[in-house]
Amino acid sequence: MFLRVVKNNKGVEYLRIVESYRENGKIKQRTVANLGRIDSFSENEAKNIVNKLIQIFDLKNYIDTEDIKKAPDKRNYGAKVIVNKIFERYEMKRYFERLDKEIKYNAEEMLKIMVMNRIVEPKSKLGIFNNLEYFGYNKVEVKKEKDLEEKDVMLHWLYRTLDILADNKESIEKHMYNQRISLFNTTVDLVFYDVTTLAFETQQTNEILQMGYSKDKKFNESQIVLGMSIDQDRMPVSFDIYAGNTFEGHTFKDSIEKMKKEYQLGKVIVVADRGMMSKKNIEVVENSNYEFIVGKSIKQIKKVNIFEGEFIELAKGIKYREVEYENKRLLIIYSEERAKKDRADRLRLIEKAKKMLEEGNIDSKSKRGAKKYLKEQNKQNYILDIEKIENDEKYDGYYGIITNTKLSPKEILEQYHTLWKVEETFRTLKNYLETRPVFHWTPKRIKGHIVMSFISYIIQRTLELELEKNNVEYSHEKIREAIKNMEYIEFKTQKQHLVARMNLNKLGQRILNTLNIPVPKIISPYTEFKEKYKI
Secondary structure (H helix, E strand, O other), rough: EEEEEOOOOOOOEEEEEEEEEEEEEEEEEEEEEEEHHHHHHHHHHHHHHHHHHHHHHHHOOOOHHHHHHOOOOOOOOOHHHHHHHHHHOOOHHHHHHHHOOOOOOOHHHHHHHHHHHHHOOOOOOOHHHHHHHHHHHEEOOOOOHHHHHOOOHHHHHHHHHHHHHHOOOOHHHHHHHHHHHHHHHHOEEEEEEEEEEEEOOOOOOOOOOEOOOOOOOOOOEEEEEHHHEOOHHHHHHHEEEEEEEHOOOOOOOOHHHHOOOOOOOOEEEEEOOOOOOOOHHHHHHHHHHEEEEEEEEEHHHOOOOOOOOOOEEEEEOEEEEEEOOEEEEEEEEHHHHHHHHHOOOOOOHHHHHHHHHOOOOOOOOOOHHHHHHHEEEEEOOOEEEEEHHHHHHHHHOOOEEOOOOOOOOOHHHHHHHHHHHHHHHHHHHHOOOOOEOOOOOOHHHHHHHHHHHHHHHHHHHHHHHHHHHHHOOOOOOOHHHHHOOEEEEEEEOOOOOOEOOOOOOHHHHHHHOOOOOOOOEEEEHHHHHHHOOOO
């Protein structure tokens, strides 16, 4: 049954009680009672009717909005219950309990706060501190230690936690890796490795902050180099931080030796791009008894004529031929799609080179970009290098892959093309979790910040894997929006202390269901809500 307002021909409104019923398979409605003209009810009479209904039907959760003294602020429960649940799965409480007993505050809780912030709306540590109430904590600036309450947070605790993370980086990596293997009952047999750069909004340098080649084209900012290995599920295995002027290929040896020493990996295939794999790096992989699939610059191949021999079709628009090269398998691949891209890239650089000639704006020291299609006739006199252009054109669409595996050419190509998983991981770390730009300047704090971002990404990716397992569609942005919508307001009436949750979208409900977290009631007693959701 429900109330309906009905207007007559003169526009007078009447109030009726109406019910729905089914007749011959069709839903119809009928009037149960006419309550009369709406304008005949005074405000007090309407309130008396409502109050009588509340008494008759014992509507304990009914709220009279006039009882609420002020508009309450919204707070978020979703980030906390989700992070709590996944931290439990990784047994982070057990890990932190084994750390330095001299720590006088709850370092695990400080890490949770920073992870919540990364997932919902990344801020600086000061920004987190000023936004603590949104996650149900109290900002405390000056207070005696004995007077502190469970929800109290001091700013220096957040910074101190970064130091703890920096000091325990390797053991945190290993703990989360082991828990993940146990949690998902999986093994790691395919490892992708790549390097990126993280820029800082400064030009100052120190032992790790250095000016170097930036993958984000940020040439006026100091940076660090971050090397990371991930598995086939885009879950990080380990990472390392290097000075910003480190050549990316020099990071690879450390990563392979570390995986061999610290992680119980079985047969592993290492997949990496051509910039990573020097001859020495390939030897490192082989000496570790690992297999590898790596890109090879086709123009650097001197002992093989890549254009000779019969090519076999591998897929539509892709063909290959296989030869032996330095006692390894070399796949020479030709892709029609790549040929189109190579041609478009070259034409763009040629146009840029022509413009440089017209404007006389040529950097004589640079050898990158459009400058490679210019040659110097005499001092400071450049012309278009037609020979270079024609030579490059021959290689359109060709690239090489070297491997010591026994996989089929199709499997090798598939694994090599999945290097996008590393690129996707770095994009998430950089853009979604806002690892960059970094607002810390000391090596230890920088390291702690990266460890915190590493943990945040693992928590985020664990949630994604659970959603995938349950066939729930998602995107990073939609997950963030869904968790942001998991808000509540806390308020008191003359008789009750209550919590009302905001509307959940469909993905929000699926996230909670997937993690076996009960969806909150629309209205709950405060003590019940606090106990159930640890708010």
